[in-house]
Amino acid sequence: MSATVGQPRQFCTLGGQQSVVAIERAIPIVHGGPGCSGKIFGGLSFFNGFQGSGYAGGNAVPGTNSCERDIIFGGEQRLREVIDGALKVMDGDLFVVLTGCTADLVGDDTATVVSEYRERGVPIVHASTGGFKGYNHLGHELVVKAIIEQLLKPAKAINPKLVNVWSVVPYQDTFWAGNLKAIRELLEGIGLEANILFGHDSGGIGAWKRIPEAAFNLVLSPWVGLSIAEVLQQRFGTPVLHYPVLPIGAVETTRFLRAVTEFAQLPFQPVEDFILKREGNFYHFLDRAADFFMEMRWDLPGRFINISDSIYALGISRFLVNELSLHPAQQVVTDEPPEEHRETIRRNFAELKEKVSAEVIFSNDSDTIGRQLRKTGYDLPPLIIGSSWDRDLAREMGGFHLSIAMPVMDRLVLDRSYIGYEGGLRLIEDIYASVLGTY
Amino acid sequence: MSTILQHPRHLCALGGQQSVVAIPRAIPILHAGPGCGFKLHTGLGSYNGFQGGCYSGGAALVGTNVGEKEIVFGGEQRLREVIDGALKVMDGDLYVVLSGCATDLVGDDIENVVTQYRRQGAPIVYAATGGFRGTNLHGHETIVNAIVDQLLTPQEKISGLVNVWSTVPYYDPFWAGNLTAIQDLLAGLGLRTNLLFGPDSDGIDSWRRVPAAELNLVVSSWTGLSTAKLLNERYGTPWLHWPTLPIGGEETSRFLRAVTEAAHVDGQATQAFLDRQERRYHYYFERAADFFLEFRWDLPSHYVTVTDAFYGTGISRLLSGEFGLLPLRHFVTDQPPLEQHEAIQCQFAALSSELNAPLTFTADGDQIAAELREHPDSAPLILGSAWERDIAAELSACHLSIASPMMDRLVASGSYFGYNGALRLIEDIYSMILSAVQ
Amino acid sequence: MSVEQQIRQRDAANSGTGVQIRERRLGSITGFVGTAGELVQIARAGELAERERSFTQAGTCSSFCATLQLSLIQDAVVINHAPAGCAGDFPMFNLYNRYGQGKRNLARQNARLLTTNLNEQDTIFGATHKLVDAIHKAFRAFQPKAIFVTASCTSGIIGEDLESVIEEAEQELGIPIASVNCEGFRSQIWATGWDAAYNSILRKIVRPPLQRQLDTINIITFIGDDYFSELLQPIGLKPNLVVPFTGVKQLERLSEAGATAHMCSTLGTFLAAGLEREYGVPEVKSPPPYGLDSTDRWLREVANLTGKGAQVEPFIAAERAAIAPQLEIHRQRFAGRKAFVAAGPSHGHSSMEVLQDLGFDLVGSCMFHHDARLDHGDPTGDSLQAATRHTPGLSYGVCNKQAFELVNLLRRIQPDLVVVRHPSLALSIAKLGIPAVFVDDEHIALGYRGLLRYARKLANWLANPALERTLARTTKLPYTHWWLNQPPFSMLGEPR
Numbered sequence A: 001m002s003a004t005v006g007q008p009r010q011f012c013t014l015g016g017q018q019s020v021v022a023i024e025r026a027i028p029i030v031h032g033g034p035g036c037s038g039k040i041f042g043g044l045s046f047f048n049g050f051q052g053s054g055y056a057g058g059n060a061v062p063g064t065n066s067c068e069r070d071i072i073f074g075g076e077q078r079l080r081e082v083i084d085g086a087l088k089v090m091d092g093d094l095f096v097v098l099t100g101c102t103a104d105l106v107g108d109d110t111a112t113v114v115s116e117y118r119e120r121g122v123p124i125v126h127a128s129t130g131g132f133k134g135y136n137h138l139g140h141e142l143v144v145k146a147i148i149e150q151l152l153k154p155a156k157a158i159n160p161k162l163v164n165v166w167s168v169v170p171y172q173d174t175f176w177a178g179n180l181k182a183i184r185e186l187l188e189g190i191g192l193e194a195n196i197l198f199g200h201d202s203g204g205i206g207a208w209k210r211i212p213e214a215a216f217n218l219v220l221s222p223w224v225g226l227s228i229a230e231v232l233q234q235r236f237g238t239p240v241l242h243y244p245v246l247p248i249g250a251v252e253t254t255r256f257l258r259a260v261t262e263f264a265q266l267p268f269q270p271v272e273d274f275i276l277k278r279e280g281n282f283y284h285f286l287d288r289a290a291d292f293f294m295e296m297r298w299d300l301p302g303r304f305i306n307i308s309d310s311i312y313a314l315g316i317s318r319f320l321v322n323e324l325s326l327h328p329a330q331q332v333v334t335d336e337p338p339e340e341h342r343e344t345i346r347r348n349f350a351e352l353k354e355k356v357s358a359e360v361i362f363s364n365d366s367d368t369i370g371r372q373l374r375k376t377g378y379d380l381p382p383l384i385i386g387s388s389w390d391r392d393l394a395r396e397m398g399g400f401h402l403s404i405a406m407p408v409m410d411r412l413v414l415d416r417s418y419i420g421y422e423g424g425l426r427l428i429e430d431i432y433a434s435v436l437g438t439y
Numbered sequence B: 001m002s003t004i005l006q007h008p009r010h011l012c013a014l015g016g017q018q019s020v021v022a023i024p025r026a027i028p029i030l031h032a033g034p035g036c037g038f039k040l041h042t043g044l045g046s047y048n049g050f051q052g053g054c055y056s057g058g059a060a061l062v063g064t065n066v067g068e069k070e071i072v073f074g075g076e077q078r079l080r081e082v083i084d085g086a087l088k089v090m091d092g093d094l095y096v097v098l099s100g101c102a103t104d105l106v107g108d109d110i111e112n113v114v115t116q117y118r119r120q121g122a123p124i125v126y127a128a129t130g131g132f133r134g135t136n137l138h139g140h141e142t143i144v145n146a147i148v149d150q151l152l153t154p155q156e157k158i159s160g161l162v163n164v165w166s167t168v169p170y171y172d173p174f175w176a177g178n179l180t181a182i183q184d185l186l187a188g189l190g191l192r193t194n195l196l197f198g199p200d201s202d203g204i205d206s207w208r209r210v211p212a213a214e215l216n217l218v219v220s221s222w223t224g225l226s227t228a229k230l231l232n233e234r235y236g237t238p239w240l241h242w243p244t245l246p247i248g249g250e251e252t253s254r255f256l257r258a259v260t261e262a263a264h265v266d267g268q269a270t271q272a273f274l275d276r277q278e279r280r281y282h283y284y285f286e287r288a289a290d291f292f293l294e295f296r297w298d299l300p301s302h303y304v305t306v307t308d309a310f311y312g313t314g315i316s317r318l319l320s321g322e323f324g325l326l327p328l329r330h331f332v333t334d335q336p337p338l339e340q341h342e343a344i345q346c347q348f349a350a351l352s353s354e355l356n357a358p359l360t361f362t363a364d365g366d367q368i369a370a371e372l373r374e375h376p377d378s379a380p381l382i383l384g385s386a387w388e389r390d391i392a393a394e395l396s397a398c399h400l401s402i403a404s405p406m407m408d409r410l411v412a413s414g415s416y417f418g419y420n421g422a423l424r425l426i427e428d429i430y431s432m433i434l435s436a437v438q
Numbered sequence C: 001m002s003v004e005q006q007i008r009q010r011d012a013a014n015s016g017t018g019v020q021i022r023e024r025r026l027g028s029i030t031g032f033v034g035t036a037g038e039l040v041q042i043a044r045a046g047e048l049a050e051r052e053r054s055f056t057q058a059g060t061c062s063s064f065c066a067t068l069q070l071s072l073i074q075d076a077v078v079i080n081h082a083p084a085g086c087a088g089d090f091p092m093f094n095l096y097n098r099y100g101q102g103k104r105n106l107a108r109q110n111a112r113l114l115t116t117n118l119n120e121q122d123t124i125f126g127a128t129h130k131l132v133d134a135i136h137k138a139f140r141a142f143q144p145k146a147i148f149v150t151a152s153c154t155s156g157i158i159g160e161d162l163e164s165v166i167e168e169a170e171q172e173l174g175i176p177i178a179s180v181n182c183e184g185f186r187s188q189i190w191a192t193g194w195d196a197a198y199n200s201i202l203r204k205i206v207r208p209p210l211q212r213q214l215d216t217i218n219i220i221t222f223i224g225d226d227y228f229s230e231l232l233q234p235i236g237l238k239p240n241l242v243v244p245f246t247g248v249k250q251l252e253r254l255s256e257a258g259a260t261a262h263m264c265s266t267l268g269t270f271l272a273a274g275l276e277r278e279y280g281v282p283e284v285k286s287p288p289p290y291g292l293d294s295t296d297r298w299l300r301e302v303a304n305l306t307g308k309g310a311q312v313e314p315f316i317a318a319e320r321a322a323i324a325p326q327l328e329i330h331r332q333r334f335a336g337r338k339a340f341v342a343a344g345p346s347h348g349h350s351s352m353e354v355l356q357d358l359g360f361d362l363v364g365s366c367m368f369h370h371d372a373r374l375d376h377g378d379p380t381g382d383s384l385q386a387a388t389r390h391t392p393g394l395s396y397g398v399c400n401k402q403a404f405e406l407v408n409l410l411r412r413i414q415p416d417l418v419v420v421r422h423p424s425l426a427l428s429i430a431k432l433g434i435p436a437v438f439v440d441d442e443h444i445a446l447g448y449r450g451l452l453r454y455a456r457k458l459a460n461w462l463a464n465p466a467l468e469r470t471l472a473r474t475t476k477l478p479y480t481h482w483w484l485n486q487p488p489f490s491m492l493g494e495p496r
Helices: A013-021 A036-046 A068-073 A076-089 A101-106 A110-119 A136-151 A176-189 A204-209 A226-236 A249-264 A268-295 A310-324 A339-350 A366-374 A388-396 A420-436 B013-021 B036-046 B068-073 B076-089 B101-106 B110-119 B136-151 B175-188 B204-212 B225-235 B249-262 B267-295 B309-321 B338-349 B365-372 B386-394 B418-436 C003-015 C036-044 C062-070 C084-103 C120-125 C128-142 C153-157 C162-173 C192-204 C228-235 C248-256 C265-279 C292-306 C309-334 C347-357 C383-387 C403-413 C425-430 C449-463 C466-474
Strands: A026-031 A094-099 A124-127 A159-166 A193-195 A214-219 A240-242 A303-308 A331-333 A360-362 A383-387 A400-405 B026-031 B094-099 B124-127 B161-165 B192-195 B215-218 B239-241 B302-307 B326-332 B359-361 B381-384 B398-401 C031-035 C051-053 C076-080 C113-115 C146-150 C177-180 C213-220 C238-242 C257-262 C338-343 C361-367 C395-399 C417-420 C436-438 C492-495
Touching (some): A013 A136, A013 C084, A026 A076, A036 C062, A036 C084, A076 A094, A124 A136, A136 A226, A159 A176, A176 A249, A240 A249, A249 A310, A268 B036, A303 A310, A303 A400, A310 A331, A310 A420, A331 A366, A339 A360, A366 A388, A383 A420, A400 A420, B013 B026, B013 B036, B013 B094, B013 B136, B026 B036, B026 B076, B076 B094, B076 B110, B094 B136, B110 B124, B124 B136, B136 B204, B136 B225, B161 B225, B175 B192, B175 B249, B192 B204, B204 B225, B249 B267, B249 B418, B249 C466, B267 B418, B267 C436, B267 C466, B302 B309, B309 B326, B309 B338, B309 B418, B338 B359, B365 B386, B381 B418, B386 B398, C036 C383, C036 C395, C062 C076, C062 C192, C076 C128, C084 C113, C113 C128, C128 C162, C146 C192, C177 C192, C192 C265, C213 C265, C213 C292, C228 C292, C248 C257, C248 C265, C257 C265, C257 C292, C292 C383, C309 C449, C347 C383, C361 C403, C395 C403, C403 C425
Parallel strands (some): A026 A094, A094 A124, A159 A193, A159 A214, A214 A240, A303 A383, B215 B239, B302 B326, B302 B381, C076 C113, C076 C146, C213 C257, C338 C361, C338 C417, C417 C436
């Protein structure tokens, strides 16, 4: 792990800044060097689907811009200055102080500084996110846990219909905003209230304070979020449902909804009615597109290769195999899951469908990935679903390419989502738009 | 009409066959030569967003395949054979017999044949759609009015029920997604929509319900107006005509307010719904604006529309009214009737007095290319059909296919209607540009 | 030892191979408010002192600037010795790389960028072994002609010995490998990053001249299209645009040119002065050729340095005459429109000249830092003075892109147009309903014809401010009412 990486597909722990930006009316405060925040914004948000600054992101992020003096003498006083200023200048409901490499390396006691404010009633927390600690998936989890541990109190009563959603990582997943909305709509469709916590209309700090009231935590991803759910279980006794495959298309979405129904002990019939209606619509359009699949098959991609985070690599593989009958070649998982989760991921790939399995390569380095994939020959042009870094590789292999993984430099993404019944149709349209566009 | 067309953008009246395919469990029966059905399926369906045949289209199309014998001796007997067979073989709720050029020209009395079946209780109607009679848009209207005329009977009014007559199925590659979008938006106002086409329609039940609606909502450039007038004469139903695509924050809200008034919905409830939708839309608008402002220097400042007036005016209002782009030229390509031309010109002009661009009514690719060549240095964004790809390349312009024929995109449920539709269009336009420059 | 002394000691230790930060070398500052004339005078008198802010928003660092230049050298590789977050700007550089390749008919391919991805262990035990691996990996994958190793806050604080690794690797691989001392915390002036990058190029890449190319002028620039040929070819000269989209061989021969000139003297100061000092390539000290007067002056100096005096006067006269009618139309069109510039110095000053020539009424400017002097030390290079020679009373501020100050200020001034030259500021300004122009192609306005090109673009932009109006109506800026009612620079401390 942590070998040299060419053409990175994730950034450092301080990337958790973007998770703060994603919370309505939350203000990140970066205690680090002058360049960190801007670089993270550039890599995770702007040159990744052109996701924009958001409310208090981009240029608006308060920061200490630590200089030589702060390194030698410590930056705690400087941090106090900036927090004081932020509380006066920035109009927010929640303030999250994140540390960069400099503050953590020189040992600033950021936690104590921040807790002084908190004790005076300021809604402010601190997360120790010095970049060298890991990738931004970790940063995301650290930020979330900081809010949970420093701000949340046990619930007076449990709301039997409320579920907290821990799924895609804001900004790292270029499509996170549309995705969280899609997940919410699906869960509302079966009678639950989804606490999505990030994104437009997610409720800001008010929604976060309701976390302990939830009936359960849904971890909808292969591994990111599991440790968050564990903390919540320890603190508030909230049970966890872990569904590791992102529901894309009818087969997986139906399976997902039934799993949630069973876990939450929801009434069976309304859910089945909902599923029937949505499946009907999905299969109407799949049927309509089937003419195209049948007739253009000669030229269409034969095998598909995902080069993305485990959440997409797995979710998209399941979808393409189960709904479009495409065949998997090697799949590349780039989000460096911790060892203890890799076996489960491998097993999921081995069971994409009865008699259909795929080999998984864990790597986030373009050179390594390229060398592995070039070893195989392909009769038909392969379809590569990865990041914009992989356009050249696809061209070299004579294949087709669609960018869906960070960094997405060649698409503008607003509220597009590939989750759910509708999301599956959107993915079909986008895959074949990129194929047809080459004609 | 009737000039020579290079790279045509519409087909013939028999193309209305696709409107029948679009009605769930409706069976078109073509009384025409052997090639018509396939050609029209290919041109309006397959190579127009790769819209497949679905239930009763494509290879399932029923047809008499008239030959020399029928031309010389008449084809009514042949037609009876095929109708008999269709009623036994094809599992449908509604059968629609369509005439082609050949059978209309030789004067088969198809109406009489079909009426006899109807008198025996078969749910069957007939429309005169010989290709030479007009474009496939006219064919669509003819078929819709034929069903209204031959099948419908008075019904008790249902409160809050609205019939939706929108863009021509298949011809507009986004027709199905648009209808779902309209349904969802009207549901937000507390209205129930009666859709006549697409997967959310109840097929013949929806058609029989048409006279029960309190309002006919015509959301298209001009098709559907004759239907609304017919329904007003027969059943007293009022109509609202909205001729520009409601796309984006301002236009969609303006549309929904108009529907609220026409349908006598509670204004306060509507406002609450609009506020929520607009807030969400503006969150994403701000995101897009960040991109725009950073790259505006190199993005096209001008755009061209080569579409029908519905899309042309709607998209212009979005791009100019919300994003600050400038119109270069407009082409209206769906051959609207002459009496509609003035209204259409007003719709384009209403955008702004400073932002007027020349408007040409033409479906001829040669004329379109020639007029665009008058702007050699403009490098605009061209939104039109796939035929425009070449002229776009010649002018170093950016191009996105959004109108028929669309040979370079697969369309499933995608739509550019409403608040979400604007976000989809902006994503598609600027992703296309970003991809092309890398 | 005082803070100052400690910092000076560290700086000296670095300067053996590295570059001195701008605060020290050029007396640069990030906080000022007053008039342009005041700033020119104080700087000239050597009395320019920094004013620090208590509250700040995130800035930009040297690492970003250094890598921006180096990553676009087509046959080199950049290795960022840092945790993965410092590579957050890699996607941006890649987009610019591919976009620029397309425009120049170069093969489109990804920029060659690696990160050593430092982790917690590395901060405790050191990571030079990783750097060794990375260098070998880069060499194997790309066969580059040169490798640049950019430092980071982390590598600086934990004291990584880049030079020893590099020395050994150079011997083994036989290509130049250069460290770039662009640790973020070293300087609040992100332009120090350019100096660091150019210092590495001067130390390791540029060679003594084999053969003087007196008709070639080095132009130190970003990624703009080549409009310099328009100015130079008619007088028998040709531009050599550097450093982006060049190759290592081309950079080796920087010493052969007849002169070095700037698109922005803040950008190129260190490199140009270095080429003059070490290889006798004269530096064009007049401000860059934007706006009529500065273009005249620049051309005359270039001609003087290269023996083209006879050609230059007729050319100047002809160009001025050629653009005069159109220019007048634009001046009438823009007359009375209020403009404001928020950009880096030198290029920001150039923008001010252009806007004034086009008839705009310049109501103020705020630049992202101020250099008290340039490396050549010659006051004729004072671009602020050149831009405000007729308007020394112009309101002028310096802030390292602090959006909260700019938003407050612009909300009061309400200009009709703001020209902005830093990523992501345009949105904040547009949310006030004010048209904000981010000029990506920095060459488009240069020279005589550039005025007309720029004017046409601005006219398009200003013709339909629907985007800004919609944003103003539907979005909220994240500042409190309290702040918006304070004087814009009230968080600025006293001069130090």
